[in-house]
Amino acid sequence: MSTPLIHIEHIARTYEMGGETVHALRDVSLDIHSNEYVALMGPSGSGKSTLMNILGCLDTPSLGVYTFKGLDVNEMTDDDLAEIRNKEIGFVFQTFNLLPRATALKNIELPLIYSGISSQIRKERAIKALEDVGLGDRMLHRPNELSGGQRQRVAIARALVTEPSIILADEPTGNLDTKTGIEIMKLFQDLWSKGNTVILVTHEEDIARHARRIIRIRDGKVESDTINPNPVTSFEIP
């Protein structure tokens, strides 16, 4: 088998809270390969977001090994991590995390600004990404002029514009109604079938059923890690 995209071994993450140690992650080992479609599930507080932040190089584990594309993340400087977030990772958050004062287009251009791409090309690529998520007619709208589903589409376009190796989505449908959620899931399905690697956090079974592999976390540990025998591929609104 090829080298995994992500390889974590016995990682733990603890927080010090007023003299008390919170174990957000206790001992997690995982391999995720290119073009996998993974759903991370688990009850609230089980450590899903903590794990996602570590996978996305926003955070580093307190213990354990994380190799990304064969490179030891623990050895990296802050600037190296920023570079990986910029080039290799596309984040999608539950609360969209768009800049409120910037237009959809500007929001999508942001990661390209930090990779030093000239404004001309930046704009072209941002327009393309926006069209890909079906919002070509909303370029100059600000987030507060868009619906929740549209905001999440902008956020997905922003995650995709750098052509990253992985899309990490932390409860991407958590703030959306069922219908809009399904539309968003359709986007992820398309991305995955085009060869992207998708990891998403959810606690809705309906959402998780779209993924090809389901990892359940409890109390900072992997509870189960299974292949989804019959993933949902239809996007009919129930």
Added chain:
Amino acid sequence: MIRISEIQESFRIAFEGLQANKLRSFLTTLGVVIGITFVILMGWFLNGLDAALESTVNLLGTDVMYIDKWSWSGGQNWRKTMQRKNITYQQAMEFCNSVKTAEVSLPEAHKWGTTVKERDRTITGISVIGVPYSYSQLPAGTVLYGRFFSQFEDEYSTNVTVLGYGVAKALFPEGDAIGRTIKIGGRTFEIIGVIIKRGTMMMDFVDNQVIIPISTFFGVYGMTGRSISIAVKAGSAEKLDETRAEATGLMRSIRNVPPGQEEDFSINETQTFKEQVETLRLATWGIGIGLTLLSFIVGIIGIMNIMFVSVTERTKEIGIRKSLGAKSSSILTQFLVESASLCLVGALIAFTFCSVVIAIAVRLVPEADFLTPYVPPQLILIAAIVSIIVGILAGIVPAMRASALDPVEALRYES
């Protein structure tokens, strides 16, 4: 490395921030506005002072020195100077006839604080100077209208006079002085010329004099009981040292100063003016720098405060940017550019304000003609640089705090 795209982005953010918080931005830049105002006004004044000095020195001649009983700078012991013997006309003539390295040298007799009359108009505080016709070869003898007196008029003690610019302007505002007569020392003189304007507000004594032939002067005021000064023109600034050396030696021998003893005369050069102006300059700096520093300290504290507020308000934004790949240095730049822009706006306000103040000041005090009616361009540059430095000083700590934020913490921040 910070990329150009990031720097552009920083400017865009800064501009957006300024627009979004116009009043807040204006209030926080007040300290900087005041500081930069001091810098500009101080620079403007010193600039004018320099220009005035320069023009006076040039018009007297950088290669001209005056041998005098008195020192212009007044630096020496006043009692000692008082005890010096007058330079007599004979000594002056002996000097002028023997000096070799000078292009021109001539005696000047002065009568300070006299009155001149034109019909029923009188002006006081005028100095009368008696000089030979060769005075016209000195920069100070350059005629604006009419002519200087001739050798003939000089030798025959004619009652002709050449007026200083200030005198001519006071008595004949229409500019029709030539051919008129005025009374100097009770005698009637024909006006044959007017000297070009030389002084400025600070040194206008050079314009408030009337020049008559030295032989006439002695006829009116007498030769004894006064000290003659000797004007010596070296010919070029490079020859100044040589001429000064000869003049010193020659004068010592004429005045019988024994070797090793201090001279009983002074050699005054236009350089002396510079030394005098230096005092004024230092005073201006002293006051100016004090006030400037004070307002910059106030300004820095204000801006630093507002930058901390800005960092807090935008914690989430910093988290978003970091999650998208912004490095700490990018965030640092963003906030430094923001605080520098804030100060630059302050400089712009100060510049506008100073332009108005200067325009009004120049109109209100027309005598202060050595001051430019606008902000000198080099000061605009200095003000811009100073404001950027102030902005960086004020912004560095908040910017470092912003750049050091943990991305996950920043993303979790709810405002």
